[in-house]
Amino acid sequence: MAEAYIEFKNITKRFGGTTALTDVSFEIQEGEIHCICGENGSGKSTLMNLCGGIILPSSGEIWLNGKPEHITTVAKSEHLGFAVVHQEVPRCQNMSIAHNIFLGSSESIRGLFLNEKYMAAKTQELLDTFQLKLSPEQIVETLSIAEQSMVQIAKAIYFKPKILILDEPTASMTNNQRDIMFKIIKELQHEYGTTIIYISHRLEEIKEIGDRVTILRDGQYIATKKVVDVNIDQLVNLMVGRNIEHCKEDQKSVRNEVLLKVENLTHTGKFNNISFELNKGEILGLGGFVGAGRTEVLMSLFGDMKLDEGKIFVEHKEVKIKSPRDAIKHGIGLIPENRRDHSLIAEMSIQQNAQMVILKKLIKRLFINKKKADKNIDEMIHKYGIKVNNLSNSIMSLSGGNQQKVVIARWISNQPKILLCDEPTRGIDVGAKEEVYSILRNIVREGIGIIVVSSELPELINLCDRIIVMHEGKITGELNREEACEEAVIRFASAIG
Amino acid sequence: MKTNQELNPIKESELHSKNKKLFREFGILMVLAVIFVALSIASPSFLIPINLINIVRQTVEIGIMAIGMTFIIIAGEIDLSVGSIFGATAMFAAVLFQKGTDPTLTFFFAIAMGSGIGFINGFLSTKAKMPSFIVTLGILQLFRSVAYGISNGRSISSFPDSATNSWVFGFGGNIGIIPVQVIILVAFLVVAHFILKKTKLGFDTYATGGNKKAALLAGINIDRVKMICFIIAGALCSFAGLISIAYLQSVPTTAGQGREMDVIAAVILGGAALTGGRGSILGTAIGALIMSIIKNGMVLLGVPAFWQTGFIGAVIILAVLLDTRISRSNSFK
Numbered sequence: 036m037a038e039a040y041i042e043f044k045n046i047t048k049r050f051g052g053t054t055a056l057t058d059v060s061f062e063i064q065e066g067e068i069h070c071i072c073g074e075n076g077s078g079k080s081t082l083m084n085l086c087g088g089i090i091l092p093s094s095g096e097i098w099l100n101g102k103p104e105h106i107t108t109v110a111k112s113e114h115l116g117f118a119v120v121h122q123e124v125p126r127c128q129n130m131s132i133a134h135n136i137f138l139g140s141s142e143s144i145r146g147l148f149l150n151e152k153y154m155a156a157k158t159q160e161l162l163d164t165f166q167l168k169l170s171p172e173q174i175v176e177t178l179s180i181a182e183q184s185m186v187q188i189a190k191a192i193y194f195k196p197k198i199l200i201l202d203e204p205t206a207s208m209t210n211n212q213r214d215i216m217f218k219i220i221k222e223l224q225h226e227y228g229t230t231i232i233y234i235s236h237r238l239e240e241i242k243e244i245g246d247r248v249t250i251l252r253d254g255q256y257i258a259t260k261k262v263v264d265v266n267i268d269q270l271v272n273l274m275v276g277r278n279i280e281h282c283k284e285d286q287k288s289v290r291n292e293v294l295l296k297v298e299n300l301t302h303t304g305k306f307n308n309i310s311f312e313l314n315k316g317e318i319l320g321l322g323g324f325v326g327a328g329r330t331e332v333l334m335s336l337f338g339d340m341k342l343d344e345g346k347i348f349v350e351h352k353e354v355k356i357k358s359p360r361d362a363i364k365h366g367i368g369l370i371p372e373n374r375r376d377h378s379l380i381a382e383m384s385i386q387q388n389a390q391m392v393i394l395k396k397l398i399k400r401l402f403i404n405k406k407k408a409d410k411n412i413d414e415m416i417h418k419y420g421i422k423v424n425n426l427s428n429s430i431m432s433l434s435g436g437n438q439q440k441v442v443i444a445r446w447i448s449n450q451p452k453i454l455l456c457d458e459p460t461r462g463i464d465v466g467a468k469e470e471v472y473s474i475l476r477n478i479v480r481e482g483i484g485i486i487v488v489s490s491e492l493p494e495l496i497n498l499c500d501r502i503i504v505m506h507e508g509k510i511t512g513e514l515n516r517e518e519a520c521e522e523a524v525i526r527f528a529s530a531i532g
Numbered sequence: 533m534k535t536n537q538e539l540n541p542i543k544e545s546e547l548h549s550k551n552k553k554l555f556r557e558f559g560i561l562m563v564l565a566v567i568f569v570a571l572s573i574a575s576p577s578f579l580i581p582i583n584l585i586n587i588v589r590q591t592v593e594i595g596i597m598a599i600g601m602t603f604i605i606i607a608g609e610i611d612l613s614v615g616s617i618f619g620a621t622a623m624f625a626a627v628l629f630q631k632g633t634d635p636t637l638t639f640f641f642a643i644a645m646g647s648g649i650g651f652i653n654g655f656l657s658t659k660a661k662m663p664s665f666i667v668t669l670g671i672l673q674l675f676r677s678v679a680y681g682i683s684n685g686r687s688i689s690s691f692p693d694s695a696t697n698s699w700v701f702g703f704g705g706n707i708g709i710i711p712v713q714v715i716i717l718v719a720f721l722v723v724a725h726f727i728l729k730k731t732k733l734g735f736d737t738y739a740t741g742g743n744k745k746a747a748l749l750a751g752i753n754i755d756r757v758k759m760i761c762f763i764i765a766g767a768l769c770s771f772a773g774l775i776s777i778a779y780l781q782s783v784p785t786t787a788g789q790g791r792e793m794d795v796i797a798a799v800i801l802g803g804a805a806l807t808g809g810r811g812s813i814l815g816t817a818i819g820a821l822i823m824s825i826i827k828n829g830m831v832l833l834g835v836p837a838f839w840q841t842g843f844i845g846a847v848i849i850l851a852v853l854l855d856t857r858i859s860r861s862n863s864f865k
Contacts (some may be wrong), residue, residue, distance in 0.1 A: 359748055362751075363751040369749060376743070380743045380746055381742065382738065382809035382810050392750050398731075403730055
């Protein structure tokens with residue numbers, strides 16, 4: 036057995052009164068791909084922030100090459116050879132890709148000036164490796180989230196770290212992009228002997244890429260296993276500490292009534308001639324790779340993106356949707372892809388975030404009716420199983436899964452006819468995912484129609500009654516529940532169907 | 533049941549956030565208390581009732597203007613033009629009073645003018661998609677000129693009896709020993725507090741400043757919210773202008789010049805975030821009070837005039853520094 040390269044020794048980390056990690060000890064060998072998995076709040080990210088020099092352990096030590104190291108600053112961490120790609124890194128949104136890659140590096144400076152040519156050339160090489168059709172000058176803001184995380188990983192890899200830490204890197208990626216990234220990671224491992232710590236709660240990824248896997252639960256070390264020795268069900272049990280039944284109920288809630296019909300929706304450059312129908316009680320999936328125009332279709336239906344052409348009918352009546360307010364008036368709700376930037380207001384409480392949409396109905400003579408509001412929120416919490424102790428706490432004090440349930444509750448309480456969900460389970464753990472699925476399945480029984488955009492194929496296939504697949508802004512295929520399988524979706528998505 | 537174990541950590545962090553909430557206005561209140569005690573010791577005339585009433589009276593104009601600014605800053609915008617709105621509307625009203633226009637009509641004309649300028653600020657910052665910093669910087673200059681223009685560059689200081697005997701000029705008087713303007717300020721503070729904390733408009737204002745995109749996608753008409761904030765601010769500035777006429781019985785051409793800095797400082801001292809989404813009327817009121825207590829104290833202590841502004845600058849930096857230290861040490865993560 037190889038020698039321990041990184042050792043975590045009895046690490047405990049407290050934040051105020053909250054304990055994020057309790058006496059965690061395990062080791063990582065040189066040159067392995069070591070996965071760390073656990074539900075949200077299990078302490079994965081805390082562990083990585085310790086390696087990144089962002090926080091210090093309350094007690095315990097990190098040993099590197101048999102020596103204890105105090106990783107007190109980010110610079111120290113980098114000096115020791117760590118490169119951490121965080122889950123949601125604040126990038127310099129209004130700077131180019133090239134400038135983001137070379138941010139803080141002295142390599143790009145020639146004399147007193149920036150060496151633009153050198154940066155552009157090196158960035159182009161990186162983009163080619165990642166098979167990204169982007170130019171180094173492109174502003175990061177204009178990239179999709181998946182592309183942004185690829186750029187982030189490219190930046191980390193460029194400086195050839197000894198230890199690369201990836202925190203949920205594939206959260207918004209398509210299978211295709213993920214495969215490219217995996218290939219690059221494996222090359223790194225083989226050619227440079229880089230040690231890779233891979234954090235994910237996508238278990239199939241761990242099976243695909245990992246050598247060993249460490250499971251954390253509620254801040255405690257549970258086990259380290261060789262990936263070949265465990266199957267996905269065993270991993271789930273270790274992570275959750277309970278059995279999750281994958282509910283594949285085949286109840287038919289689809290009614291024979293058209294709820295939404297769109298004709299020839301076009302936004303030049305994003306999508307063309309999109310036509311489909313959504314029935315009452317139906318969950319319709321929009322499949323395809325990132326950049327196929329799925330999110331854009333949702334955003335246009337919700338009035339946040341202009342339509343160049345096309346008609347929208349809700350319950351057989353043509354409607355004009357020019358703003359999100361119009362959409363809400365016609366009974367449409369949206370759960371956006373980017374929870375932190377597009378759903379939540381960090382400065383506001385859990386209750387305020389939950390009642391943003393329904394507030395109008397809680398007003399009595401100009402003032403917000405506190406009794407009514409409190410009753411309404413109590414109902415929400417019970418109905419959707421939101422785990423919360425004090426409703427006046429900041430929304431950011433909740434785990435990702437509970438935040439998402441708040442967002443879903445926000446819309447459902449407004450009794451929409453149509454709910455648009457863009458990556459509804461992005462960045463939330465296995466347990467919460469199942470809860471989100473069951474909430475969505477429950478509400479379609481009441482006759483609501485749902486459109487789901489998801490890059491996770493198992494999610495689309497298990498959840499949706501019907502899947503429409505898009506490729507470069509056009510619909511390339513449609514699959515019903517019986518036909519739907521991963522292969523079929525991918526064939527349409529890459530337009531080789 | 534396992535839930536007990538799971539919920540415990542949340543309970544702890546909740547205690548934390550409660551402390552933070554308590555301290556947010558508590559901190560600035562302590563600053564006020566320290567300054568108050570220090571001045572009571574340093575100057576024997578500070579604690580005299582007349583002086584205390586005077587301090588509150590001196591808070592009125594900045595306080596009223598800061599209410600509007602609080603709305604705007606919470607909504608994530610800024611208004612640099614408040615001093616000019618104050619000056620131009622006061623000058624406009626003074627001209628009308630002098631011409632013998634009906635005082636009640638004049639009152640409404642002045643308020644309409646203030647609201648109108650607020651509307652222009654709001655319209656250009658939302659529909660024309662310009663940054664409010666730039667829009668209101670332009671309006672600041674523009675309406676300073678208007679103030680000079682409508683008075684031909686001179687101050688106005690004598691009004692006919694029909695004006696001075698009217699209810700509008702009653703703003704400058706007293707009820708018992710309490711100045712009417714102080715009562716008006718308190719009334720405005722109370723109303724504004726309830727609007728911000730208890731109504732949909734208040735909620736929408738916090739939401740818009742907290743996360744514009746999320747607010748938009750939740751169906752909040754963020755452009756209208758901002759517009760209303762600018763209009764409220766404009767109307768309040770003109771109201772402050774009218775109070776100033778009634779009290780001083782004159783309007784200098786430079787009325788309100790540089791006032792925007794005092795107003796913004798009061799709001800920031802009160803704990804509002806320039807990035808939006810955070811702030812309160814209670815905080816702003818304390819902030820405005822601190823500004824006038826310091827000014828008053830410096831006069832009592834005989835601090836040379838040229839050092840006074842410098843001292844205020846230092847207090848602002850210290851107070852905000854303290855505030856950021858507190859919020860950083862208590863934040864999550």
